[in-house]
Amino acid sequence: MELEAQWWTGQLAADIHQALRYKELKLPSYKGQSPQLHLRRYFADLIAIVSNRFRLCPAARHLAVYLLDLFMDRYDISIQQLHVVALSCLLLASKFEEKEDSVPKLEQLNSLGCMTNMNLVLTKQNLLHMELLLLETFQWNLCLPTAAHFIDYYLSIAVHETDLHDGWPMVCLEKTKLYMAKYADYFLEVSLQDHAFLSYAPSLVATACVASSRIILRLSPTWPTRLHHLTAYSWDFLVPCIERLLIAHDNDVKEANKQKGQHAQSAQHTAFQTPAPTPQQANAQQHIPYLQAHQSSLQYHHQTSQQQNCQQISSNHTTSHPLQTCPAALQSSVQARGHIQTGAAMSLAVPLEVKPCISVSYNRSYQVNGRYSCITPCFER
Numbered sequence: 555m556e557l558e559a560q561w562w563t564g565q566l567a568a569d570i571h572q573a574l575r576y577k578e579l580k581l582p583s584y585k586g587q588s589p590q591l592h593l594r595r596y597f598a599d600l601i602a603i604v605s606n607r608f609r610l611c612p613a614a615r616h617l618a619v620y621l622l623d624l625f626m627d628r629y630d631i632s633i634q635q636l637h638v639v640a641l642s643c644l645l646l647a648s649k650f651e652e653k654e655d656s657v658p659k660l661e662q663l664n665s666l667g668c669m670t671n672m673n674l675v676l677t678k679q680n681l682l683h684m685e686l687l688l689l690e691t692f693q694w695n696l697c698l699p700t701a702a703h704f705i706d707y708y709l710s711i712a713v714h715e716t717d718l719h720d721g722w723p724m725v726c727l728e729k730t731k732l733y734m735a736k737y738a739d740y741f742l743e744v745s746l747q748d749h750a751f752l753s754y755a756p757s758l759v760a761t762a763c764v765a766s767s768r769i770i771l772r773l774s775p776t777w778p779t780r781l782h783h784l785t786a787y788s789w790d791f792l793v794p795c796i797e798r799l800l801i802a803h804d805n806d807v808k809e810a811n812k813q814k815g816q817h818a819q820s821a822q823h824t825a826f827q828t829p830a831p832t833p834q835q836a837n838a839q840q841h842i843p844y845l846q847a848h849q850s851s852l853q854y855h856h857q858t859s860q861q862q863n864c865q866q867i868s869s870n871h872t873t874s875h876p877l878q879t880c881p882a883a884l885q886s887s888v889q890a891r892g893h894i895q896t897g898a899a900m901s902l903a904v905p906l907e908v909k910p911c912i913s914v915s916y917n918r919s920y921q922v923n924g925r926y927s928c929i930t931p932c933f934e935r
Contacts (some may be wrong), residue, residue, distance in 0.1 A: 560706075571707050575757055578699045582692075584752045588626040590636060591749070597622060597640045598746055600668060604641070608658045610648050612742065616700035618647035619746050625691060637674055642684040650696045701745055704760035709738055711780055712764045718774045730771070737767035744802045754795050761785040762795035769800065 588594070598619050605615040621643040625631075631639060641663055648657045663669065664676055692698075713731045717724060724730050741763035745751040751759055761781075768776055777789040 567707060567710075571704070574699045574703055577697060578756050581698060581756075582624055584623060584627055584749075586627065586749060586752075589630050590626060590633070593633070593636065594623070594626065594749055595747060597636055600637075601640055601644050602743065602746060604644060604658070604663075604666065605648075608648075608656070608662070610644075610656065611651055612702040612705075612739070613700065614644070614647045614651035616702040616742075616746060617651060617696070617698060618644040620698060620700055620752075621647060621688065621692070621696075623749060623752060625688060628691065634672060634674065637668060637672055638676065638680065638684055639688075641676065642681060642688060645681065646685055646688055646696065699756050701742055701751075701756045701759040701763065704757045705738055705742055705763060708760055708764045708781070708785055709735055711784060712738070712768070713773070714778070714780065717778070720772050721774065730773075733771055734764075734767050737770055738763045741766050741799050741803070744799055744806075748798070748802070750798065751795070757785065758787060758792065758795060761787045762792050762799055765789075765792050766796050766799040766803070769796070770803070 601618050601622065602615055605618065618640075622640055625639060625643065626636075645658065645663075660676060660678060660681065669676070689696075713727065713734050715724070715727050717730075719730070742760070745759050745763065754762070764781065764785075765777055777792070782788060
């Protein structure tokens with residue numbers, strides 16, 4: 555979206571935010587009926603890894619994944635062509651959100667490991683045809699707000715000098731804002747990895763990312779009046795989305811600790827080989843490098859903050875992901891029912907039965923407005 559840099563600090567911030575909220579009301583519906591829905595996570599990770607490699611902005615990354623979700627929801631696509639579709643979505647999104655010199659070049663895309671391992675070679679003609687098909691599918695409208703378009707506006711007042719940390723006044727406001735931005739960015743990336751978050755409005759997801767960050771950082775009140783007024787979301791309305799984000803955070807921490815334990819064992823027993831972590835596990839590992847200094851358990855209530863385990867977080871949690879190649883399961887286990895034709899006469903229409911969206915299974919006893927214990931990063935007062 556052609557928005558002025560740091561628009562959220564300008565005089566028109568409220569008007570731009572209102573326009574984005576209006577546009578999100580007209581977003582296309584998502585049914586979660588793609589036959590390749592089980593592969594969605596892989597291609598979302600692929601887009602995230604490639605966008606980080608080319609240092610694209612979060613808005614371009616989120617828009618690319620959203621375009622992929624909508625396209626997969628409408629067509630039955632072969633596994634091989636899904637790579638082309640995913641990269642074409644990223645190209646379109648980067649052209650829409652980035653400056654021209656930041657858009658990945660054709661030769662750069664062909665050099666990616668996922669392309670060479672799948673024996674795929676993109677041509678200029680194929681990309682043009684695919685981009686045209688995508689644009690026609692979305693009726694030439696790429697002005698589709700995502701959570702990444704809202705997050706900076708909400709972060710502008712996410713931390714205030716009147717907030718308390720563990721019931722005490724904050725000593726360093728700027729440091730707290732820095733950690734808030736890091737955590738909000740982390741939760742924003744978490745929301746990309748599960749299509750269940752598409753059931754929420756993008757502005758709600760962005761708001762939940764801010765609220766989850768305040769919970770993790772033990773700031774009180776958890777949901778201050780200023781954020782309620784700015785976002786127009788009440789606490790009760792945010793709870794279901796916050797639960798998903800915090801559960802994903804718990805899983806990341808557990809997986810990262812598990813991987814760390816396996817690496818420690820492999821150092822002692824050379825015969826033991828640790829499986830390579832997934833992008834999400836690598837993401838979590840970068841968020842908990844200093845967990846050793848704090849081992850006490852924590853609990854908190856949505857109105858009061860209590861003691862929690864602490865750790866520092868890495869300032870760049872996604873850029874160091876190793877580029878993953880296509881798993882064998884993607885090459886052999888799925889037989890596509892229809893194929894994309896990238897020639898001049900492109901026919902993709904394959905009737906699909908409406909299928910229920912696969913939701914994330916999580917423990918309903920987990921209540922954000924109750925008590926919740928986990929190992930979480932924080933900062934020193």
